[in-house]
Amino acid sequence: DTEVTQTPKHLVMGMTNKKSLKCEQHMGHRAMYWYKQKAKKPPELMFVYSYEKLSINESVPSRFSPECPNSSLLNLHLHALQPEDSALYLCASSQQDFWGNQPQHFGDGTRLSIL
Amino acid sequence: AQTVTQSQPEMSVQEAETVTLSCTYDTSESNYYLFWYKQPPSRQMILVIRQEAYKQQNATENRFSVNFQKAAKSFSLKISDSQLGDTAMYFCAFMKHGDDKIIFGKGTRLHILP
Numbered sequence: 558d559t560e561v562t563q564t565p566k567h568l569v570m571g572m573t574n575k576k577s578l579k580c581e582q583h584m585g586h587r588a589m590y591w592y593k594q595k596a597k598k599p600p601e602l603m604f605v606y607s608y609e610k611l612s613i614n615e616s617v618p619s620r621f622s623p624e625c626p627n628s629s630l631l632n633l634h635l636h637a638l639q640p641e642d643s644a645l646y647l648c649a650s651s652q653q654d655f656w657g658n659q660p661q662h663f664g665d666g667t668r669l670s671i672l
Numbered sequence: 673a674q675t676v677t678q679s680q681p682e683m684s685v686q687e688a689e690t691v692t693l694s695c696t697y698d699t700s701e702s703n704y705y706l707f708w709y710k711q712p713p714s715r716q717m718i719l720v721i722r723q724e725a726y727k728q729q730n731a732t733e734n735r736f737s738v739n740f741q742k743a744a745k746s747f748s749l750k751i752s753d754s755q756l757g758d759t760a761m762y763f764c765a766f767m768k769h770g771d772d773k774i775i776f777g778k779g780t781r782l783h784i785l786p
Contacts, residue, residue, distance in 0.1 A: 588772055599763055599776035600717070613772060645715060651772075660707055661774060663717035 560584055561664035563648050569670045572638060578667045580631040580648030588612075589631040590661060591623060592647040600647055606631060635669075643671045674699045676766050678777035685754055686785050692739075693749045693780050695764030701725075703769035706740065706747045709776075712760040720762070723747065725769075751782075759784045 561582045570576050580589065588607045592600035605613035606625040614623075620642075622634040631648055645668055649661040675698045685691045697706070708720040723731045723740050730738050735752045751758055764777040 590772075597761070597779070597781070599779055602773060605772045607772065647717065649717075660705075660719045660722055662719070663709075665714070665716045668715075 561648055561650055561662050563646075563664035563667050565667060566665065567668045567670075569672060570635070570638065571672050572640075574638075575634070575636045577635065578633040578646055578648075578669075580633075580664060581629055582650040582662070583629055584650065584652070584662065585628075586650035586652045586662070587628065588651045588653065589625065590649040590651075591621075591631070591633050592649065593642075594645040594647055594666070596645075604633075638669075638671045640671050643669055645669070674701070674766050674768065674775045676764050676775050676777035678762075678764050678780050680780045681778070682781045682783070684783040684785055687754060687756060689754055690750060690752050691754055691782065693751075693762055693764075693782065695747045695749070695777055697745050697747065697764070697766050697775075699745070699766065699768070701768050705767045705769065706738075707765040707767070707774070708736070708738070708747075708749045709763045709765060710758075710760045711763065711779075712757075717763075721749065754784050756784050756786060758782065 564579045591603040594600040603617045604623045609625045624632040645666045647666045648664045651661045652659045677696045704725045706723045710718045710720045721733045739748045761779045763779045766775045
């Protein structure tokens with residue numbers, strides 16, 4: 558069982574819809590991440606939140622809007638997406654200790670299809 | 673900039689055999705981490721094994737072990753007694769110490785044949 562929970566598992570939406578992806582972790586991790594993954598490709602980093610503040614935005618289009626309401630939750634708001642945005646969206650979290658960053662723990666992902 | 677290269681896009685081995693997946697990386701950093709992640713068709717990315725660059729001893733997790741050659745910047749994964757459940761995409765990954773970003777290789781698709 559994954560310790561990072563993502564909902565929904567599948568999402569089909571039109572280009573004019575507004576939807577949100579949700580991610581939750583209760584491991585006390587201080588960093589949370591959004592990745593986009595196309596088939597047979599490695600994950601591509603989109604956003605990083607560290608201590609609930611956006612620390613990295615990898616030049617993601619504004620039709621993707623992240624939000625971190627608290628240390629356990631991470632949302633990705635979607636609006637006016639394009640067909641090329643169809644992909645698997647992965648959430649991850651990690652902790653940092655004296656020795657540095659710990660490995661990232663991933664959720665199962667949300668399979669997004671844009672009609 | 674760091675890069676991670678996996679030269680084997682796809683591999684197939686018979687069940688119970690041993691298989692080695694190759695990974696090389698390029699960095700000017702001295703303190704970093706290397707990972708192997710597994711992504712089965714169920715799609716969750718699962719951490720298989722982790723290696724700290726300052727440790728000379730190769731990491732081992734049950735049937736999974738690495739051959740870490742720091743000078744050669746090589747980090748291969750050996751899977752012993754392979755099982756059908758090992759069928760997955762395997763990603764080699766690099767992370768600089770203190771950084772939040774992971775650099776992934778392009779992946780190796782591994783098929784374990786019955």
